Amino acid sequence: MKRKRILVLGCTGSIGTSTLDILRNQSDRFECCGVTANSNEKKLEEVSNEFNCPSSLTSRDGTDGIRKLIETSRPDIVVNGIAGAAGLLPSLITVESGVDLALANKETVVMAGPLVFELARKNDCRILPVDSEHSAVFTLIHQSGKENIDRIVITASGGPFRTYSSEKLKSVTVDDALKHPTWNMGVKITIDSATLGNKGLEVIEACRLFDVKSSQVQVVVHPQSVIHSLVRTKDGIVYGQFSEPDMKHPILQALDWPEIKKSYMKPFDLVDVAGGCRTLTFEKPRTDDFPMLDLAFLCAQKDGAYPIVYNASNEVAVQAFIEKKISFPEIASVVEKTIQKISWPSSVGTVQDVFEIDSSARKISKEILEK
Ligand SMILES: NC(=O)c1ccc[n+]([C@@H]2O[C@H](COP(=O)([O-])OP(=O)(O)OC[C@H]3O[C@@H](n4cnc5c(N)ncnc54)[C@H](OP(=O)(O)O)[C@@H]3O)[C@@H](O)[C@H]2O)c1
Numbered sequence: 001m002k003r004k005r006i007l008v009l010g011c012t013g014s015i016g017t018s019t020l021d022i023l024r025n026q027s028d029r030f031e032c033c034g035v036t037a038n039s040n041e042k043k044l045e046e047v048s049n050e051f052n053c054p055s056s057l058t059s060r061d062g063t064d065g066i067r068k069l070i071e072t073s074r075p076d077i078v079v080n081g082i083a084g085a086a087g088l089l090p091s092l093i094t095v096e097s098g099v100d101l102a103l104a105n106k107e108t109v110v111m112a113g114p115l116v117f118e119l120a121r122k123n124d125c126r127i128l129p130v131d132s133e134h135s136a137v138f139t140l141i142h143q144s145g146k147e148n149i150d151r152i153v154i155t156a157s158g159g160p161f162r163t164y165s166s167e168k169l170k171s172v173t174v175d176d177a178l179k180h181p182t183w184n185m186g187v188k189i190t191i192d193s194a195t196l197g198n199k200g201l202e203v204i205e206a207c208r209l210f211d212v213k214s215s216q217v218q219v220v221v222h223p224q225s226v227i228h229s230l231v232r233t234k235d236g237i238v239y240g241q242f243s244e245p246d247m248k249h250p251i252l253q254a255l256d257w258p259e260i261k262k263s264y265m266k267p268f269d270l271v272d273v274a275g276g277c278r279t280l281t282f283e284k285p286r287t288d289d290f291p292m293l294d295l296a297f298l299c300a301q302k303d304g305a306y307p308i309v310y311n312a313s314n315e316v317a318v319q320a321f322i323e324k325k326i327s328f329p330e331i332a333s334v335v336e337k338t339i340q341k342i343s344w345p346s347s348v349g350t351v352q353d354v355f356e357i358d359s360s361a362r363k364i365s366k367e368i369l370e371k
Contacts, residue, residue, distance in 0.1 A: 007075035015081030110212035135250035136241035200296025312361035313338035
């Protein structure tokens with residue numbers, strides 16, 4: 001059997017490491033044909049030696065290195081596990097080359113979803129969501145039929161501060177924000193999970209990936225993180241996807257899509273290890289104390305440049321929080337002020353427009369931070 005050739009962008013990060021674990025454990029089916037990282041040269045070299053494949057370091061080779069690697073390593077699928085807006089160009093390069101894209105980098109869809117989808121259509125390649133919620137919805141829609149879906153329900157763990165009072169939120173630290181209760185992820189996404197900014201990005205991502213209005217998307221807090229998302233069909237019935245909270249599940253689903261193969265992962269069981277049944281709970285998100293979620297719904301509804309502004313200002317504000325320049329609640333204030341500062345364009349025609357809006361939003365957010 002011919003093995004699928006996988007190129008891993010961001011192999012030194014959390015998604016990259018999970019992908020490599022799959023490639024190591026299922027080497028009869030997958031072959032790692034190339035790896036990239038940004039600056040962690042030592043780890044990149046270790047991985048490239050282990051899998052005996054070429055590599056590229058973006059801080060040295062730029063995105064040309066990624067382009068060249070895609071050309072020479074002839075992947076069947078590129079996994080994009082790059083963090084932040086830096087993942088957009090590599091996604092564009094992948095679909096321009098006509099290669100299927102297993103997409104963890106949600107910023108690609110939030111910043112330029114329509115442009116990337118159009119390019120993928122033209123070049124006859126697929127975009128397979130890896131974000132666990134979107135992977136679940138993608139599968140559920142496939143099973144139920146797009147025409148039958150009337151609502152998408154995205155679950156959220158609620159993050160480490162789910163039960164904190166608004167008073168207590170004012171003094172939380174970066175270390176507190178990095179203690180995620182159920183998922184082990186990179187720094188930026190972990191802080192976004194604490195503000196609900198990550199869920200906000202996912203709401204926008206869902207609207208774009210599945211072509212639904214923001215009013216058709218609901219967020220429900222589910223602290224155990226075993227239901228990854230649900231869909232409601234037009235007859236009022238809700239279907240959900242359950243598994244242990246481990247990103248290897250959605251990554252493997254994307255690598256095997258549309259097939260379902262026997263996996264080396266722990267199968268899900270509603271009776272837990274101690275022999276008792278699991279308790280699954282659901283809550284409404286506390287949007288007054290976590291305003292990033294409502295801001296995302298606003299940006300999803302306004303569409304055009306607004307999702308780009310949401311993402312860019314959030315990246316600037318989260319970095320300022322990491323550098324201890326602002327408090328936790330101020331992250332959302334910076335994003336809100338940036339959104340409201342000017343009337344942002346209602347449509348975005350080209351990739352160049354995307355980058356121009358991204359840099360204007362970053363500039364405005366930095367000015368707000370300086371005041
Ligand atoms: N982690 C999760 O469980 C999870 C779940 C769902 C979605 N996602 C999404 O997946 C993406 C990656 O998240 P993560 O948690 O894996 O991040 P991470 O652990 O911080 O890893 C980021 C990876 O991207 C590389 N990178 C950083 N800046 C780059 C740049 N400018 N150019 C090229 N490569 C760059 C890093 O290389 P260096 O190590 O050399 O810096 C590293 O390999 C994000 O979009 C996130 O929202 C993650």
